[in-house]
Amino acid sequence: MTQTRRLWWGLGALLLASFSVLLYMGADIHRQAPPVPAKVLSEQGETLFTREDIEAGRTVWQSFGGQQLGSIWGHGALVAPDWSADWLHREAIAWLEMRANAELGKAYTDAGVGVQAKLEAELQPLIRRNSYNPDSGVLTVSGERAEAIKRVQAHYVSLFGAGSDTAGLRETYAMRDNTVDTVVHREQLTAFFFWTSWAAVTERPGSSASYTNNWPYDPIVGNRATSSSFIWTVFSVLFLLAGIGLLGWHYAVYHGKEKVLTPPNEDPLLGLVLTPSMRATAKYFWIVLALFLVQILLGAFTAHYQVEGRDFYGLNLAEFLPYSLTRSWHTQLAVLWIATAWLGTGLFIAPAISGYEPKFQRLGVNFLFLCLLIIVVGAFAGQWFAVMQKLGLARNFWFGHQGWEYVDIGRFWQCFLFVGLMLWLALMGRALWPALKRQDEMSSIVGLLFLSTIAIGLFYGAGLMWGEHTHLSDVEYWRWWVVHLWVEGFFEVFAVAVMSFLFVKLGLVRGSSATANVLFATIVFLSGGVLGTFHHLYFTGTTTGVVALGAAFSALEVVPLAFIGIEAYETYTHSKATTWMARYRWPIMFFIAVSFWNLVGAGLFGFLINTPMALYYMQGLNLTPLHGHTALFGVYGMLGIGLMLFCIRCLKPDAVWSESRLRTAFWTLNIGLSLMALLTLLPMGLLQLQAALEHGYWYARSADFMGRPIFDLLVWLRVPGDTIFSIGALVLSFSVAVLWWPKSGKPMIAKAETASVPG
16 A cells, blocks of 8 residues: 555544544533523522523624624623623622621621621522523522622613613723613523523532533632643643654654755746636735735724724714624634635636636636625625614524624525535536546645545535524534634645645645645644644533543644744745745745744644633633734735735736835734734733633623723734734735736836746
């Protein structure tokens, strides 16, 4: 059996085993999810909430942005509180205040430390006791707790309305007045918030831990990290060290043993024949840059809300462009422009691989482009109407705002996008088919490229696996199939295959060695990547088994990043292999930046929040977007830009590129991202972490803590980095745009003898 065949069998066995476990644990998550009671009754028989109230409340929460305004169980936006943690603490304090007044005749906060400790010790077994009856579906609470619930409910009805007593909080949380349109809807919203907090503190049957593994940390109610979180954190570190050792041994034994390949004297891609469909992909890259610029603008609005609340330099922007909307569009555009860059790259590269232009391929490329434009405009318009409470709850799920971060668009638009991806898959398949039938040293790379194309098309379908009233734990499970497996998983396999093909096509790497390296890299990446999905689900109503699998396999995701310097060095040596490679200097420089941010953003900042103990305290703090920004843009954004520039280099083979502009764009984007991370997100996250450790998670997300002057200063410190980053995006966009502009008095085409040297 050849090495290539062994690697294919290994990859197949890995995927079969990994997805079998992933699906089995998904079924377990469904079985073990926190129950949604049919009724919540007081001991006196008063009905506080019904299941219909809780489900309607979740729909209300989704309609105004869901995870884009505050968070639930730690997943979502950061300016407003985590509503489950906030409700839990407010309910506990209301209960303690009533007890203190009844027993001592004074406020809980005025009592001595010993008295407070006594009251808290009395509270914990009462609030943690599971009084849900699975036979009747009734959750019974004491009269005292029922009164505490009503007090917290009144606070939220005021907050999501226009109450004067909560006006200051709305300003801090960047919420517009009447975020929720009616009193009935506000009361239903509180039913959903209560249920999420109840699951966070109520002990699972047969366990001393809550349904969310004691998240959030709040010592007043007895929520502390579980012993299993500590144990599996230790094992996570051990798995990381073992993985690094094994991969290091593999590199020592097998890496760099082949003779260096002598590159050709001339650029092989200069003879590339551009087909009509390949030329038609140019518009994809134009729209990539347009979406990138709009995303940056929306990011500026979103970040500024942290300083002025609802205003943008005095303009009450929140009244027609609320924070939850700017953040929704900002996060979705990040995925959209990066995905569009990769889709365009695939459509460009497929005919180049096979040397075949199928009939009506250009028509398909143009039609898909039109569909993508319709989806973006239609989905974003629907979200505006939803967040502004103009769409109605009945239509929100299908045409408005689903409220799930990164998969927010209405279900109709999701289905439309899935159909678009199926069209992309068909266009890729018909163009690659002749190459798939060939049996040569490139067959495996082409096969892996096509399989990743299939996965990209099909795995977005995981976002269609939940319905309007599917349990929150089940939604989170499927949502991370999209965010983790679709965005972070199979797009990366696709990119590795494309880059390997390009280097083979350029004559810099042997096809046989590239095939083995790509298959091995895919095995290493997916060995941790598939089951590593569970590290997002530690505290979403799951059991210890999810914690164990997530901790063990997410550590393996970091293993290949320990050797990322080798990959970066090899990429750099490719750029220096021959003089004509200067034509591809800046695409390759962006590939090198991908290696750097893979190490820093995905590796260092990713593992910082990866283990159960770390994430227990850090989930939903600014250390999360520290990883998110540096990994999403630093890795996938830089990769998208690099692939785009490579395709444009081939689309405009004789156009003169401005070396100075591309140099400026490259360094300003990287420096700007670094400053954003180091001057704002990292220090804010560390301050929040200290507050969470000392006082509880609720405090680290509270208005009292986040409203301190130091946080205003740290947000303003984003301005230098954001400005530099924006300059880089503008320069990059201009550098690409001028390639299509006629230049009067200046040659548009470089001379043959200088074509290998960038402008």
